[in-house]
Amino acid sequence: MRSTITLRVQAVFALCCATSLVYVFFFGNSYKQYAYAIHPSELVASVAPAHTQPGVPIRLLISKIGLDTAIESISLTSKKILDTPKDPAHVGWFTLSRRPGEIGVSVIDGHFGWKDGIPAAFDNLHSLTIGDLISVTDEVGVVTTFIVRKVAVYNQTADASVALTTTDKKVHLNLITCKGDWNPITHEYTDRLVVFSDQYFPASQTL
Numbered sequence: 001m002r003s004t005i006t007l008r009v010q011a012v013f014a015l016c017c018a019t020s021l022v023y024v025f026f027f028g029n030s031y032k033q034y035a036y037a038i039h040p041s042e043l044v045a046s047v048a049p050a051h052t053q054p055g056v057p058i059r060l061l062i063s064k065i066g067l068d069t070a071i072e073s074i075s076l077t078s079k080k081i082l083d084t085p086k087d088p089a090h091v092g093w094f095t096l097s098r099r100p101g102e103i104g105v106s107v108i109d110g111h112f113g114w115k116d117g118i119p120a121a122f123d124n125l126h127s128l129t130i131g132d133l134i135s136v137t138d139e140v141g142v143v144t145t146f147i148v149r150k151v152a153v154y155n156q157t158a159d160a161s162v163a164l165t166t167t168d169k170k171v172h173l174n175l176i177t178c179k180g181d182w183n184p185i186t187h188e189y190t191d192r193l194v195v196f197s198d199q200y201f202p203a204s205q206t207l
Contacts, residue, residue, distance in 0.1 A: 054101035055138030064132045065124040088114040100136040101144040105172045112178040122177035146173045146197035163194045171199035
């Protein structure tokens with residue numbers, strides 16, 4: 001069975017891992033935010049330099065959690081629901097979001113807690129903290145690196161439109177998966193985990 005993320009206009013989406021059922025919910029204003037201290041001098045996130053459009057992302061690397069996996073291109077189903085990767089070990093780039101490296105928000109989702117104990121790509125996504133690095137390789141071999149800015153857990157009534165949109169004209173990558181307790185009756189997890197990250201430039205490459 002596959003999981004699904006429901007993504008509709010006005011940033012309405014649901015993520016139901018390890019089940020074929022679809023649940024729609026609205027993120028309200030209530031959420032837990034995991035904040036981690038780090039000195040600003042250790043972070044370098046800036047506006048992307050002018051360049052041609054990035055290629056289609058094909059691989060995601062997160063050394064912190066030992067993840068090096070393929071990126072599937074996913075879109076909306078016939079029911080206007082955000083699809084998810086066919087392989088639980090892969091992640092999915094939402095093709096209606098920005099390509100990683102473009103100004104705006106790129107969205108990548110992944111499975112958590114797959115059935116029968118089969119490992120899923122984002123099983124350990126919750127282990128990321130502010131300052132961790134994420135790399136995306138595109139189809140022509142260009143690597144774009146991001147640095148985690150915030151890790152937040154949203155309940156089913158929380159307003160998480162910030163996970164899908166931005167107006168700051170910077171480059172962002174947001175990773176989305178499930179978290180919390182599995183409800184065997186509703187066949188869904190109680191929370192949604194979002195990792196917010198910004199394009200990262202080593203100090204020697206800052207503009």
